[in-house]
Amino acid sequence: MINVLFQSITPEVFVGLAFCFGLVVGSFLNVVILRLPQQLYAQWKEQSEEFLRVPQTAQDGPVETILRPPSKCSECGYAIKPWQNIPLLSYLLLRGRCANCSTSISMQYPLVELLTGIMVAVTACYYSGQVGVLYAVFFTLMLIALAGIDVREKLLPDQMTLPLLWVGLIANLNGFFVPLPDAVLGTIAGYLALWSVYWLFKLMTGKEGMGYGDFKLLAALGAWLGWQMLPLVILLSSIVGALMGIFMIIVGGKDRNLQIPFGPFLAAAGWIALIWGDKIMRDYSSAFSLY
Numbered sequence: 001m002i003n004v005l006f007q008s009i010t011p012e013v014f015v016g017l018a019f020c021f022g023l024v025v026g027s028f029l030n031v032v033i034l035r036l037p038q039q040l041y042a043q044w045k046e047q048s049e050e051f052l053r054v055p056q057t058a059q060d061g062p063v064e065t066i067l068r069p070p071s072k073c074s075e076c077g078y079a080i081k082p083w084q085n086i087p088l089l090s091y092l093l094l095r096g097r098c099a100n101c102s103t104s105i106s107m108q109y110p111l112v113e114l115l116t117g118i119m120v121a122v123t124a125c126y127y128s129g130q131v132g133v134l135y136a137v138f139f140t141l142m143l144i145a146l147a148g149i150d151v152r153e154k155l156l157p158d159q160m161t162l163p164l165l166w167v168g169l170i171a172n173l174n175g176f177f178v179p180l181p182d183a184v185l186g187t188i189a190g191y192l193a194l195w196s197v198y199w200l201f202k203l204m205t206g207k208e209g210m211g212y213g214d215f216k217l218l219a220a221l222g223a224w225l226g227w228q229m230l231p232l233v234i235l236l237s238s239i240v241g242a243l244m245g246i247f248m249i250i251v252g253g254k255d256r257n258l259q260i261p262f263g264p265f266l267a268a269a270g271w272i273a274l275i276w277g278d279k280i281m282r283d284y285s286s287a288f289s290l291y
């Protein structure tokens with residue numbers, strides 16, 4: 001029965017289903033992006049107070065975790081009804097405003113949902129029919145959440161970068177994306193590459209150019225993609241990051257010391273490398289090959 005069902009699914013239907021799945025999970029990623037950092041800050045505050053033996057200050061209301069409370073309007077606290085929580089559609093139906101107080105809803109919600117839908121569909125399309133499609137989708141979702149958190153909070157939580165790293169190594173135990181030795185070397189080289197840049201920059205300028213979360217994220221990308229892909233990831237993320245920086249200085253008139261998180265660029269480059277890395281490398285080497 002299930003076999004018959006699977007055989008009747010055409011590639012178009014499969015990609016469509018993947019897109020819808022992405023929209024729904026994107027909706028959940030929005031919650032992770034908003035609430036995980038708040039949950040971590042509350043934990044760190046509690047631990048610091050305990051360590052410093054200062055009296056515990058009361059939290060401002062109960063800390064929101066990823067699972068509760070259910071979605072509500074951040075302005076008026078109106079509990080969002082299930083039909084108002086349909087990814088993308090509800091945003092369009094409500095014209096981007098809360099049904100109760102008409103405060104405009106952040107563009108982050110539909111953007112993350114749409115982006116997740118598209119990226120999951122592309123990933124599923126590329127890896128369709130392979131066991132590793134689940135790994136590839138997991139990689140995609142984690143990168144979207146990490147990028148979102150870094151944009152908002154300039155933070156790449158260990159709670160996400162480290163599991164991403166471990167799952168990458170597990171996926172490559174059977175060499176699904178790259179052979180295990182390449183993955184292990186990729187992890188080490190990824191961490192050390194940015195660690196060295198960080199220290200060089202710090203010794204030369206006295207400033208901190210990036211955070212330890214960036215090293216761990218590149219280590220995780222190395223675990224998934226292998227060391228051979230790291231130069232491409234660093235190159236892509238630096239180009240896009242530099243363009244973005246110049247754009248923001250010109251358009252926004254922001255000062256040069258403006259901190260732009262590097263994580264989103266690393267995440268974007270890592271995802272591009274997972275899907276098109278081999279093709280880019282092949283085209284590049286054939287373009288420059290003398291043979």
Ligand SMILES: [Zn+2]
Nearest residue numbers: 073076098101
């Ligand atoms: Zn409201």
